[in-house]
Amino acid sequence: MAQGGTIIAGVAGRYASALFDLAKEAGSLEAVEGDLKRFDALVAGSPDLARLVTSPAFSAEEQERGVAAVLAKAGIGGLAANFIRLVASKRRLFAVRDMVRAYSALVAREKGIVHAEVTLAEEPSQKALDEIKAAVKAVAGGEIALDVKIDPAILGGLIVKLGSRMVDASLRYKLNSIRFAMKEVG
Template identity: 60%
Template sequence: MAGDDPTVSGMAGRYARALFELALDNKSVDAVKADLEKFDALISESPDLHRLVRSPVFGAEEQGKAIAAVLDKSGIGGLAGNFLKLITANRRLFAVRDMIRDFRKLVARWKGEVTAEVTVAEKLSDARLNEIKETLKSITGQKAVDLNVKIDPSIIGGLTVKLGSRMVDSSLRTKLNAIKHAMKEAG
C-alpha cells in the first residue's frame, strides 16, 4: 500500500515508509504522527535542538544522549521514540524533518486527506486554524484537510497556502514587493 507512493522517495522516504508500515501493523498511526509532529515543533522552537539535528559536528553518542533526554522530557515514546533513537544511532538525524514530511504524506494518502502547507507570521489560534481548514475543505471538496503550519515572521502578515501544486500568497511581504515594483516602473 505505502510502497507504491510516488511522492515519497529517497532515504527519507524509505525510513518514513518503514515507520508507516510498522505504525499500521501496530494500529498506532495517529499516535506516531502526533509524536512526530511534537518533535518537529520542538525542532522549530529550539535553535539548540535544530543545531543538534543538522550539525555533523556532534558525535553519535552525544546526539543519542541529547535526543534521549529530549524524548524523555517531551513524553515522546513508543514507536516514534524508538524510531527517533534508531535514526540517531544510524547517523540519519539530519534528515528527520524530511522523514516526518514523508510520513505525513503517507498518512494523508492512507486517510484520503489533502495536506496544505500554511505559512503565517505568528502562531494562529485554534479557531483561526479551523476556519482555514473549513475554507480549504469547501474549495477542494475533500472530507479532510490536514494543515502543516509553519511560522515565518519574514512574511510580516497574512499567510501563504500551498496545496499540491497550487499556491496562494496573500502575505504582506508579497503585497509590499508588488507595490515596490509598481513604484519603480512608474518612477
C-alpha cells in the same frame, strides 16, 4: 512502499515510508505522529537540541545519548522513540525534521486529508478563516488540513496552494499585472 506505491524522494522519504508501514501494521499511526510532532516541537524550540540534531561535529554515540535523554524527559516512547534513536545511530538525525513532515504527509494521505497552504497579508479573523476553509474544502472535495502563513509583502488578498495548483489573488500580483500591462501600452 507506503500507501499503494506512494513515492517520496530522499532519505527523509525513505525513512518516513518505512516508519509509516510499521506504524500502520501496529495500528498506531496517530500515536506515532503525535510523538514525532512533539519531538519536532522540542527541536524547533531549543537551539541546543537543534544543534545536536544538525551538527556533524557530534558522533553518533553522542547524538544517541542526547536524544535518548530528551526522549525520556519528554515521555516519548514506543515506535517513535525507537525510530528517532535508529535515525541517530545511522547518522541521519540531520534529516529528522523532514522525516516528521514526510510521515505526517503520509498519514494525512492515508486519512484522505488534502494539505492546503493559504498565505495572507495579515492574521485573519476566525470567521474569515472558516470561510476560506469552506471554500478550499469545496474545491478539494474532501477533508483539508489548512496551513496559514502570514506575509505582509502580498499587501492584501490571498494566495492558495492546493496540491500542484496555485491561485494568486494577492494585491501584489494584481498591481504587478497592471504595471506590466501599462509597460505594454506605453
